[in-house]
Amino acid sequence: MHTNIAAVAKRPSARRLLAATAGLAFGLAAAALPAQAQDTIKVGVLHSLSGTMAISETTLSDVMRMLIEQQNKKGGLLGKKLEAVVVDPGGGPNWALFAEKARELITRDKVAVVFGCWTSVSRKTVLPVFKELNNILFYPVQYEGEESERNVFYTGAAPNQQAIPAVDYLMSKDGGEAKRWVLAGTDYVYPRTTNKILEAYLKQKGVAESDIMINYTPFGHSDWQTIVSDIKKFGSAGKKTAVVSTINGDANVPFYKELGNQGVKATDIPVVAFSVGEEELAGVDTKPLVGHLAAWNYFQSIKTPINQQFIGEWKEFIKNPKRVTNDPMEAHFIGFAMWVKAVEKAGTTDPDKVIDALPGIEAPNLTGGTSTMLPNHHISKPVYIGEVRADGQFDVVWQTPGLVPGEAWSKYLEGSKDLVADWVTLKCGNYNTVTKKCGGS
Amino acid sequence: MPGLKEMRALCDRLVALVLALGVFAAAVATSRATPYDDALARFTADSFAETIEGINRLVASGNPLAAIVIGALQDGRLFFSAATKRVFIKDTSERWLDAADGRPIVGAAPADLAPVRLNNRLRGIVAAALGSLTLMSPDPARRLEAARAVFKSHDPNALPALDQAIAKETDARVKQALLEARASVILYLDSASDPDKIEAIGMIRQRGDQEALALLGGLPGSTSAPVKKAAAEAIASIENGLAVWAALQNMWYGLSLGSVLLLAAIGLAITFGVMGVINMAHGEMVMLGAYTTFVVQEVIRARQPALFDYSLAIAIPAAFVVAGTVGILVERGIIRFLYGRPLETLLATWGLSLILQQSIRTAFGPTNKDVGNPSWMSGAFELGQITITNNRLWIIVFTLLVFAGLLGLLRFTRLGLEMRAVTQNRAMAASMGIRTSRIDALTFGLGSGIAGLAGVALSQIDNVSPNLGQGYIIDSFMVVVFGGVGNLWGTLLGAFTLGIANKFLEPYAGAVLGKIIILVLIILFIQKRPRGLFALKGRAVEA
Numbered sequence: 001m002h003t004n005i006a007a008v009a010k011r012p013s014a015r016r017l018l019a020a021t022a023g024l025a026f027g028l029a030a031a032a033l034p035a036q037a038q039d040t041i042k043v044g045v046l047h048s049l050s051g052t053m054a055i056s057e058t059t060l061s062d063v064m065r066m067l068i069e070q071q072n073k074k075g076g077l078l079g080k081k082l083e084a085v086v087v088d089p090g091g092g093p094n095w096a097l098f099a100e101k102a103r104e105l106i107t108r109d110k111v112a113v114v115f116g117c118w119t120s121v122s123r124k125t126v127l128p129v130f131k132e133l134n135n136i137l138f139y140p141v142q143y144e145g146e147e148s149e150r151n152v153f154y155t156g157a158a159p160n161q162q163a164i165p166a167v168d169y170l171m172s173k174d175g176g177e178a179k180r181w182v183l184a185g186t187d188y189v190y191p192r193t194t195n196k197i198l199e200a201y202l203k204q205k206g207v208a209e210s211d212i213m214i215n216y217t218p219f220g221h222s223d224w225q226t227i228v229s230d231i232k233k234f235g236s237a238g239k240k241t242a243v244v245s246t247i248n249g250d251a252n253v254p255f256y257k258e259l260g261n262q263g264v265k266a267t268d269i270p271v272v273a274f275s276v277g278e279e280e281l282a283g284v285d286t287k288p289l290v291g292h293l294a295a296w297n298y299f300q301s302i303k304t305p306i307n308q309q310f311i312g313e314w315k316e317f318i319k320n321p322k323r324v325t326n327d328p329m330e331a332h333f334i335g336f337a338m339w340v341k342a343v344e345k346a347g348t349t350d351p352d353k354v355i356d357a358l359p360g361i362e363a364p365n366l367t368g369g370t371s372t373m374l375p376n377h378h379i380s381k382p383v384y385i386g387e388v389r390a391d392g393q394f395d396v397v398w399q400t401p402g403l404v405p406g407e408a409w410s411k412y413l414e415g416s417k418d419l420v421a422d423w424v425t426l427k428c429g430n431y432n433t434v435t436k437k438c439g440g441s
Numbered sequence: 442m443p444g445l446k447e448m449r450a451l452c453d454r455l456v457a458l459v460l461a462l463g464v465f466a467a468a469v470a471t472s473r474a475t476p477y478d479d480a481l482a483r484f485t486a487d488s489f490a491e492t493i494e495g496i497n498r499l500v501a502s503g504n505p506l507a508a509i510v511i512g513a514l515q516d517g518r519l520f521f522s523a524a525t526k527r528v529f530i531k532d533t534s535e536r537w538l539d540a541a542d543g544r545p546i547v548g549a550a551p552a553d554l555a556p557v558r559l560n561n562r563l564r565g566i567v568a569a570a571l572g573s574l575t576l577m578s579p580d581p582a583r584r585l586e587a588a589r590a591v592f593k594s595h596d597p598n599a600l601p602a603l604d605q606a607i608a609k610e611t612d613a614r615v616k617q618a619l620l621e622a623r624a625s626v627i628l629y630l631d632s633a634s635d636p637d638k639i640e641a642i643g644m645i646r647q648r649g650d651q652e653a654l655a656l657l658g659g660l661p662g663s664t665s666a667p668v669k670k671a672a673a674e675a676i677a678s679i680e681n682g683l684a685v686w687a688a689l690q691n692m693w694y695g696l697s698l699g700s701v702l703l704l705a706a707i708g709l710a711i712t713f714g715v716m717g718v719i720n721m722a723h724g725e726m727v728m729l730g731a732y733t734t735f736v737v738q739e740v741i742r743a744r745q746p747a748l749f750d751y752s753l754a755i756a757i758p759a760a761f762v763v764a765g766t767v768g769i770l771v772e773r774g775i776i777r778f779l780y781g782r783p784l785e786t787l788l789a790t791w792g793l794s795l796i797l798q799q800s801i802r803t804a805f806g807p808t809n810k811d812v813g814n815p816s817w818m819s820g821a822f823e824l825g826q827i828t829i830t831n832n833r834l835w836i837i838v839f840t841l842l843v844f845a846g847l848l849g850l851l852r853f854t855r856l857g858l859e860m861r862a863v864t865q866n867r868a869m870a871a872s873m874g875i876r877t878s879r880i881d882a883l884t885f886g887l888g889s890g891i892a893g894l895a896g897v898a899l900s901q902i903d904n905v906s907p908n909l910g911q912g913y914i915i916d917s918f919m920v921v922v923f924g925g926v927g928n929l930w931g932t933l934l935g936a937f938t939l940g941i942a943n944k945f946l947e948p949y950a951g952a953v954l955g956k957i958i959i960l961v962l963i964i965l966f967i968q969k970r971p972r973g974l975f976a977l978k979g980r981a982v983e984a
Contacts (some may be wrong), residue, residue, distance in 0.1 A: 025905040050799055054807035073663050174489060174562050187953050220912045223701070225694040226947045229828070236651035238658025250912075253809060253904035261821050261830040267564045284904075285813055289559050321984045388558060390517070397489075399558045 010399025038082040040393035041076075041349055044105035046098065046126070046137075052220075053090025054316070055100050056328075057118050059279060060140060063085055063329045066317040067275070067336045077343055085109045089116075095125045102126040102269050110307040112349035113138065113339055115332055120144060120189050134363055136351050138339065142274060142296075142330035143371040148408035148421030148429035154378045155335035158330060159298055163244070163371060165200060166272045166295035169207070169398050170242045175385075176270060177354040178242035180211045182231050187216040189216025191246035191320045193255050198244060200412040211239065221251045224258035232262065235269045243271040253284050256292070256343065267437075272385070278324035281392040289388045297365075298330040299394045304368040324392075330366045337363035338373050359424050369403055376421035376429075378406025472910055477504040481540055483529045484514075484557050485521040488913070492557060493566055500570050500598075506543045510576040513540075513967040515567045523552035529554065569594030576606040580614050588618035593652070595622075595629040622650060625656055631663075638668045645965060648677040649682050651828055686826035691944050693712070696831040699940025700840040703933060705913040705919035706893040710932040711888030712768075714921050715864050718776055718885070719787045722794040724910025729767060729898020730760035731905045732801060735810045750815040755896060761895040767797075768889020772882045780881075802907040813902040836898050843894055844933060850887075851929070860884050864927075914949060923963055925973030935974055939963075 027341045045064045047057035062141055067251070091103040098117065103158040105111045113136045117123045120143055130151040132136050142157040183198055185191025195214055202212060213234050215227060235241035246257055252275065259271065272293040278300050281289075300311060310333065315321050338361045339354070345361070346353040358373050365371045371379045380403040386394025408429070411414040419439070421429045428438035478504055483495030487639040491726050493507045496514075498509040513519040513530040519540070528766060537550045544794045559567065572590030576599070584606070591599045610616040627633045633641075645653045657672045664672075689939035705727060706827045714722045734756040741752045748755075771793065779786045814832060821830040851857035862870040863880045896909070901907060916939075926933025941957060946955040950967075970976065 049807075050802065052911075054802060054906075056808065058807045067709075099719055138601060174560055176561055176565075215951065218956060220908075221952060222912060223694075223698050225697065225830075225833070226691070226944060227952065229694075230948065232651060236655040236658070238655050250809070250906060250908065252905050256901055257814075257832075257902060258830075261819065262828050263821060266561050267568065269781070270561050279808060282808055283809065284809070285811060291559075291564060293561075395558060397558075417818060 001412070002261045002384070002418060003012040020180075031436040033055070040081045041078070041343075041399065042083050042085050042109055042111040042146055044083055044102075044109065044111035044114035044116065045086045046089055046105065046114050047086075047100060047118065048086040049086075052249070053091030053122075059326070060115075060118070060328055061317060063314065063332055064336070066314065067319070067333065070313070071336075071340060077340055077349070078349070085102075085111055094202075095119075095121050100124045100131050102129045103133070106130075106135045112343075112351070113354070115140070115335065117141070118328075123152070129277075134289045134351050136339070136354060137295050138332070138335040140328045140335060140377060142327070145192045145197075146193060146408055146413070146416055148378070150355060150377075150429065151425055152377060153335060153338075153373065154340075154406065154408075155331035157381065157383075158378050158408065159194055159382055159410055161297060161381055161404045162274055162295050163194050163198055164201060165400055165404070166274070167201065167244065168268065168383060169293075169385045170244075170272060172398075174398065175268055176240050176242065178270075178330070179207070179239035179309065180213075180234065180237060182213045182215065182234060182241065182243040183246070184215045184227070184231070184243055185246035186216070186219055186221070186251060188219070188248070191216065191248070194246050195244075197412050199412045217251065219251070221247075222253045222254045224329065225262075228255075228258045228262050228264065231269065232264060235264075241269050243269060245271050246275065247273070248275050249280075251280075252280055256284055256289050259292075259304045260288025266278040266293070266387075277326040277328075278393060284326055284392070286388055286392045287390050289427060290390055292388050293397075294386050294388070294396075296384055296386065296392060296394075297329040298327045298367055299384055299386045300325045300391045301386070301389075302367050302396060304366065306364060306368065307366040310366055315391070315401045316329070324325065326351050334363050334371050334379065338367035338371075338379075342373075355423075371403065374405055375424040376406070376408045377423060378408055464932075469594045475502070475504075475507070479504040480507075481510070484519065484528050485523060485526045486731050487521070487523065487555070487558065488559070488562060489560055491633035492563060494560075496563075496566055496570050500574065506516070507689035507741040508571065508578075509565055510540050510541065511574065514573060515564070517556055517559075518765065519557045520550075520554040521557055522553050523555070524553050525551050527551070528557075531877060552581045564596070569596050569599075572596075573602050575620050576602050576619070577609070584610075584612070584615045585618055586623045586845075587617060591622040592618070592625045595625040596657070597630050598628060600630070620631075620644060628656070628660070635665055635667055636705070636922075637982040638664075639671045641677050642668070642671045642909025646678060649679050651683070654679055683826060689817050689825075690827040691948070692828075692941065693827060693829065695941030695944035696937065697837060697940070698944055699937035699954065700833075700837040701899070702896055702916055702920050702940055703936035703957070704836070704840045704843065706932055706936055707840075707847065707929075708888045708890075708895060710892065710921050710924075710929055711847075712885055713918070713928070714927045716881070716884055716888070717859070717926075719721075719778075719783050719790065720776075720888075721787060721791040721891075721914065722771065722797060723892055724912075725794045725797040726764045726768060727913055728801065728907065728910040729764045729797070730893030731812070731900040731903075731909055732810070732896070733760040733763045733807075733893065734897045734900045735812050735905055737820040738812060748815070750817065752813075753815060753818070753901075756897050760897045762889040762893075763889030765886040766894065768892075769882050769886035772885035777881060794914075795916035795960065799951060805817075805907075807907065810905040814901055818901055822938065829901070832901050836902070838965060839881045839898055843891060844929070847891065848929060849979060854919035856880075856883065860887075919963060922967065923973055925975035928973075931973055931975035938974075 001300050014337055046053050047061040049061060065084050068082045071077060072081050085105060087101045088104060089098040089352055102114060105114055115138045117126060117139050118141050123139055126137065127149060127429055135151060136368050137152045138155055139152055142154050142162050145158040170178040181202055183195045185195055199212060231243060270293055272295055274295060276294050276297060310327055314325055315323060338358060339360050341363060342354050342357040345355040360377045361373045362370050365381065367382055373379055382403050383400040384396050385398040386396050389395050408421040409419040411417050418432050418434045419430050420433060422431060430439035432439060476498060480495050480498035483491045493688045496511060499510060510519060510530065518531040520531060530538040530540050532538055536545060537546045539546050572587040572594060574598060575587040578584050603619060603626065607623065607881045610619055621644060624644035627637055627641040632762055645656055655675060657676050708726065712718050712723065736758040737759055738752045741748050749800055773790055776786060777791060790876045818832045818835055821828050851861060859875050859880050862875060863877050867877055920935045920939060921932055923939065924931030943955055944957055950958055
């Protein structure tokens with residue numbers, strides 16, 4: 001039955017006729033897919049297009065479509081065209097939908113690779129699916145680390161590529177020599193783990209317990225009056241105070257508005273944020289925020305020819321000259337280029353061969369350097385500290401001298417300081433250097 | 442041989458003199474630059490360290506243009522040309538001035554102009570430098586600002602200028618600020634004597650605010666014991682004073698949070714409280730109001746930028762009409778078929794809320810929209826030691842106005858009378874000639890319209906995204922149920938009780954636990970009084 005319809009569908013005239021019958025089209029598309037799979041390589045795009053997370057993830061879904069279109073203009077891959085399979089896993093709170101959609105992409109659509117996920121909870125949800133069905137996930141967002149999986153490639157920043165350099169900057173002379181620290185975050189796994197790492201790091205640097213204030217708020221927190229006034233109070237102890245913010249998503253806008261309204265200036269108490277980029281600032285009047293900081297591996301304002309070209313192409317693709325670019329978009333840009341090179345090197349899209357080919361692959365990043373995929377499935381990236389400008393862009397005030405290799409396991413946490421990840425020689429994501437054993441999954 | 446020794450000394454001196462003259466001549470020959478020009482040249486290096494050096498040299502140069510140049514630097518109006526090594530100022534009317542002589546330039550500005558960049562460390566230095574340069578400014582507001590900058594920077598170099606300024610000052614407020622600034626400089630001055638420092642502490646103690654605390658707490662370790670003791674006493678006394686203010690501040694925060702809760706819940710008090718419709722799409726009506734504000738502002742920005750400060754006044758009726766109309770359509774299209782079936786109403790309106798969210802997302806995009814704060818909504822003022830932000834103050838006023846307006850409408854208008862009649866006894870009202878179905882639609886429209894008004898206010902403190910309403914729906918139901926279904930005064934009291942309780946718990950329990958505690962308390966309260974604070978009595982209960 002199915003083969004019949006598929007055969008009919010191959011005839012152009014019949015296909016047009018069938019497409020017109022909207023009711024049938026759905027079933028047909030599913031049946032016709034295996035036949036088409038011969039001619040194209042499918043790339044899964046698993047980003048929320050609806051729900052709370054759509055605000056951040058829609059852009060990533062769009063940039064993947066752009067990258068795939070560009071690759072096709074260059075002649076595709078292994079002589080075949082690439083085809084984006086875009087699905088919408090919803091933006092929570094039903095995270096299980098991510099696993100369901102991932103399974104659908106791999107088993108039904110037979111994708112060669114998936115680019116997707118934003119929140120850590122969505123990544124953790126799809127992990128078992130990628131392991132079971134042995135496929136590849138490229139994860140483009142800065143995250144808390146403490147993970148390295150054979151099937152996942154982490155192109156966003158690990159804590160040592162964002163949080164630690166940001167604190168180093170604030171401790172430096174140019175950063176204001178901060179002595180007192182507020183670690184403010186939304187109450188979930190990324191801020192909690194990052195703050196644990198930062199707390200351990202700060203204590204190692206000689207900061208006293210009483211000079212660290214840790215504060216968590218619920219998702220979507222909108223009344224920041226008390227917390228901002230607590231920060232002001234904490235900052236009036238005579239030592240230079242800085243705020244490290246892992247506040248996520250929508251809660252940032254009211255937080256910054258309250259800071260501006262209560263007159264907390266960056267010269268008195270600078271705030272460095274790890275989740276606020278160009279896209280998030282697009283909805284804020286940034287004038288009161290000038291001087292507050294963000295730490296990323298990419299800023300739109302960085303002037304390199306490759307970045308200018310990327311920004312131009314993006315604005316043209318999305319047909320809106322006001323749209324901005326941001327760090328996770330660059331992560332997808334690098335990740336996609338790496339995957340393409342790995343497939344070319346392996347000569348096949350077979351996940352096992354591509355996974356083995358990926359470590360050591362180099363691809364240009366948008367800031368003028370070359371990132372490398374490391375054996376621990378993280379990449380090397382430069383770290384930039386940017387100051388918010390009045391136009392919602394960032395001015396780079398500091399950068400690491402070279403590229404920083406991503407560390408899957410933090411050196412500063414008790415449980416992970418002895419662990420290393422190496423998928424090339426050790427074939428293990430959590431090898432314990434003391435007991436000389438692989439922890440396994 | 443004394444003669445010889447003297448000769449040699451004289452000889453040495455002569456050589457030194459010649460050498461010094463030579464160096465001087467060389468310096469004049471190569472640059473012939475004044476210290477001012479030399480300072481300006483530092484700004485063309487595009488390096489933070491050089492810029493700091495430039496600022497220090499500008500201040501030392503004594504050139505009257507220095508204050509103008511540093512002021513321009515602070516406002517981001519100082520530009521440099523790397524190719525020609527010259528510095529330019531963009532004045533407020535967008536003209537280019539040559540920083541070397543302060544005169545407008547002839548012809549076009551160089552093509553490679555770039556702003557002189559600042560970072561936070563530099564901004565602090567700029568503010569301090571500007572402070573010591575503008576202490577004698579003819580404008581009292583500038584002098585006050587300068588005095589405050591010096592208070593913060595306690596830069597010892599500013600002391601002579603401070604003394605001069607204090608002697609000349611006539612404005613009492615500025616004089617006080619100058620004296621405080623002087624005290625802060627003395628406190629941090631190594632050469633000042635202990636009695637002077639202790640006197641300075643007394644001065645600073647009188648301020649009694651957080652900045653005074655910061656100043657006293659940051660004394661260097663080398664400070665002598667008696668001064669340290671005086672500082673510790675002053676800190677303790679200031680902290681005591683601030684603790685009282687902190688309670689007042691919490692009260693204010695509570696009122697402000699309560700007003701936001703009330704504003705969000707007041708529309709629901711009509712649709713759920715009065716009509717008994719479990720309206721899960723209530724939050725989306727709020728969201729529609731916020732998007733209407735955004736659209737109104739966009740139109741004003743494009744057509745009549747001068748009217749921007751009035752944009753909210755224009756948005757208020759617009760949001761009411763938009764949300765109200767959608768409300769009436771929803772009632773006519775969906776809800777009227779579901780009266781008396783609460784479960785289906787709940788599901789239908791929940792679905793509707795998802796549809797509304799996604800259609801806004803499709804129409805406007807998923808990202809936040811930038812709704813500007815008119816100037817009168819931004820900033821804050823100090824009342825004693827508490828900070829009152831203007832936007833929160835206006836929201837409290839607006840909420841109370843909406844509440845009063847709604848009460849008046851229900852009590853004094855024909856529509857209000859008919860609404861009350863229909864909710865109290867539908868059959869009787871119908872037989873008196875009231876078109877009950879029309880009243881249902883209007884009541885629902887009124888509740889939705891008020892939710893739209895809430896959206897206008899919330900667009901000023903929250904981000905305008907399709908998810909805006911979701912954050913308020915649970916809180917709104919909580920307020921209405923806690924206050925007593927069907928009673929507007931209950932909603933008012935419920936909102937402010939929850940707001941204040943939340944804000945008093947937050948400093949002790951944290952934001953997350955505070956919220957949980959409030960929820961548990963409400964559950965316990967509802968167990969005891971299932972009908973909330975103000976239970977309706979009489980027949981309406983059965984209706």
